Each structure stands twice: as C-alpha cells, then as structure tokens.
Amino acid sequence: MLKKKLIKMDSKAEFRVEEKERSFLSRRTVINVNGKLITTPCYGAILKSKVDLDGLFGAYEHLTQTKVIFAAAKFLNKINESVSEGDVNSELFKRHQHLKQNNLFFVDPTTGGFILKDDSSIDDLTPESWSTARADPKTLMNLITSSSEKQFKLDADSIISPSPLIKYDSPKYLLDLWFDVVKTTGTYASTRFGRSSAILLNLHFNLFRDTKKLNEILAILNNEDKQKEIADIRAVFLRVKDPHFDSDSGALARYKSFVSALAVYAKTTGRAFFVYNTDSLGLGSITLGVDGFIEPQNGHLTEFGGRSDEKHGSLYDSLGLFHKPFRDVEESFQNNGNVMSHDCEFCTKYNGMATLNDAGCAEWWIDKRAHLLVCRNHEIDEVISEIQQDTITKGMRDKFQRSSVKSYIDVLP
C-alpha cells in the first residue's frame, strides 16, 4: 500500500521578515518561515530538559507571545531517540512536534558537546585553535559542516553559524574568521540543505569595555561588498557571554548603542534580530528594535521529576524583573500565606499550602517555569500595546522605574 501524506515542505526554503509597525525604535514584524507565520516582538523559551518542555507545554494555551524555541542539542537528541523507545517516551516527541509547528525553532550551536567530541563547546576553543583551523581549510569546513548537519537533522528553522567567542583581547584575525564562518555556513546551509542561515555574534561581556571591536564588527556587517556575500542570510543572533550589565553603566551604554545599530542593520537588510542568554535586559532591548529575547532559565533543575535541593530554585518576580530564590519565596509564603503571584494560574494553586515543600518537586519546577513564561507573555503584550499606541517608552519606563533593576532604565530610548 502506498503511503500518502501531505507534508509541509521547503521546496525553496523561505525565511522572510516583513515589518508591519514601528514606534520610535521598536517594531512589530511578521516572520514567514516556509508558511509558518510568527509575529514579533516575542519571547523565546529555552528547551533543555523535560521540565522545560512540560512547563512550556502546560502553559501553552496561555502563551500568545512565546514564539521562539531555543533548544539544547542533547535534549533534542533524547527526544529523537525516545521515539523508538515506545509509547511512554514518545509523548515527549509529540509535545515537541506540537510546539515546533507554531514556533520558530533553533538549536544553540554553542551548547557543550554539540560540535566538539567532549563536553566542551566552541566557546572553549582558544584563538590559537581557531588559527589552526583557519590555516587548515578541511578542519574549518568540518566544524561548519558538522554543526550545520546536526542542526539540520534536529530540524532547525534556520542554521546558526558556529561563531568563535570574541573577547576584548581576541586577535584581529578572529573577526575576519568570524565573518568567514558566517558566510561559509550561509552558503553551505543553502546549497546542501536548502535552509536559510543566521549570523551569530558570539561576544564576551568584556568586549563592551570600549567601542573599538564593536565598531569593527559593525563596519564588517555594513560593508557593501560583504553584504552581497551574505545576502541570503536572514537572521542575526546576539549572545553576550557572562553579562554583568547591571553593574557597569558604561558597558550598558555601549550595549544600547551597539544593539540599536544592529537593529538598524536588521531593518535595512530585512533580517530578524534576536538576543539570547540575556536577563530582563532583553525586555528593554525590544524597545531598541530587537525582535525577540531569550532568557536563560535560572535555578537548579532536575530532570524527569527527581527532588531538588531546597536551597536551589527561583521564581520570577514580574514586577521587580528579577528572580527570587526559592528560600525567599518560601519564607514570604510562610510569613503571610500570600500566593506567589496574584494573577498567575500556576501560582494560585499553592494558595493555602502550609509550606511550598508540600508541593511535588517536579510540579513546583514545572509551575515555576510556566509562571515565568506567563510573566513574559504579559510583558510582551504590554510592549505590543505600546507599539500600537506609539508610546513605547512610557509603560516600559514605569515598569523599570518600579523594579530593582533600575540601571536598565538607561537602555530605554
């Protein structure tokens, strides 16, 4: 019997960005990925364990603005392997597939063990290692083809270049090499898999010590000849490793300048622009023209329902824009019996509970995850409302003013 099915295909892979509205620097876009339509600004959820998946899936009917999934490769491998293990685990696969149908889906090429054989990541490669790779085309191409192939097999919507980590004291050739990796990944992804690719700016926080290297990066991106070489690359990801912007106002000012310039670049070249590995600074970045931000999930996670240590864990405070440690939440809960959050379905179930420790551990983590996503959903809703009313900075300014993250106010336009 012939098996027939209609499947969604990329006969010619499509990743189009169309700007719909603008308010000062912020914007709303529609991203079309082979017919899958995603509106931005949006929030991205990280998928690295079953707890993340359960939390995301559980909250999904409440989430209209979580539109990007950024996944760790090891967990995706587990999902793909679980399909053949029988019905019990294939639920994982089904949930994953369900989320992918309605979200942009990317694989983080900087995850440990993804490209390199041991648990190390491309961040661990020294400038000397990159220099060796650059001198040997076969080694460099192996890195690029290996990363691209793995992302393609995990069905990423766009293949992100395995860019070197650039630090303040990185040698100049590393910037040239970075562009070469971006360009080569773009060509390879397009010719081999018919997929679009994305620029990854993999920067260390110390780069924001001054503007020198940041300006060099912008000069490369805005160079007319180089633009032609990467014309088919449709997205930009900015990742800042070890960020401490809340403690350095000079670095924050340079971050604001840099992100604004990248947003202009993305707008003029028709690209999507995402920041990841960011805290609530990502929310402020949306007012600068970023299309979405992805926040690392804090706290100690245990996979598949094991108990966690009482000392670990945190709940996101949507008013204060910070994560509250489990102990503080537990203490305030015991002191006055209040729920953790008045308007969150996932928190109200704990109303009246004598101690949070009475909650099942896995349930606590899943609800905490869902609570964070709902908070972000609500925050992005506010931003979108302000774009439509052309008053983008007002509500944002109030929120940041009320929060304990006051230094991020300086990021707002």
Add this chain to the structure above:
Amino acid sequence: MAMLNGNIKLPYDLFDAEKFNTLNSEDKKAYIRSVLKKILELNPNGITITQITDKISYFNRPIIWNHLEMMTITREAYSHKFGTTLVYYPNGKMVHSIFKTDFAIDDRTYAFFVVENDVGDYLYIQEKNKDKLGALAVSGGLIVPLKELDSFVDYIKNVKKEVDKNGFESRV
C-alpha cells in the same frame, strides 16, 4: 535567441577552491547543483559550459556538463544548440508555487509550480528524493502546457481506469 556575450553573472557567495575541495562527494554534488541553478537564474539569456569553467576554475567540465544535462532532464533547465555551441537556459520563471504544502509518497515528494517562459505558461511538476542526510534533491520533472492541462488530466484518468480494469496492484 539573444546573443551571448563573454561575461556571465556569478553568485556572490561562492566557495574558493580550497573550501570546495574539502567537501565530501555528496556535499560537492549539492553545491554544484545549487550554484549552477543560481548561475542560470542570474543569466536568463543563456550560458555555456565554457563560460562557467572559465570563471570557476575548480569546476570540472565533464562534471558540469553532467549536472546541466540532469537539470534539463528534470526540467529545471533546457538547452539549445547554435552550430557546435550548446547553450543552457533556466526553464522559465517560476511565477507561482501552486500549493504551499507538497505531496509526499514514501520518500518522494512532488511540488507543483506554474512556470512562464517565452513560449507560454506551463505546469511544472518537480519530483524530489531525500538523500542520506534527509535533505531533498530534485530527481525528476515534468512540464505540461497549461492550455493542455485539462486534456492531460483526462488522459491520466483514462490511464487509471485501464490500471483498475487490469487489476494492477501496488506492491509497495
């Protein structure tokens, strides 16, 4: 047909020889096919193999000929001989992908396009197979003039009737 001049347009994102030579055979095949497709699209007035190999020195003439001939079989391109010179053209401009969702049977998928060129509009049915990595590559093609589509469909229906009458069953 338009006269050819010596200069052809090339894509901006070509690999250099060093990078190309590091690719394995599957990757090379996919790369050559993709580059040739782009070159055809950039040069609608036609190209010759000599023009291509003059510009891209690591492209081997017999291999390029092989790929271009495959592309004429799959209807992605067509060729015309002027004296002893064989000129290749892109097979019209794809103006519409009929369905955003393609039709899959086992490992084969079929995409439907409307193509327009100098002599009319056609329905182009493109067949693709998955390679070892799961990437799709064009493996066949069929073009039917749009004005003859009704007759063609009626004929297929008659073929189906004959198949049913003779009791053929799929063994797949």
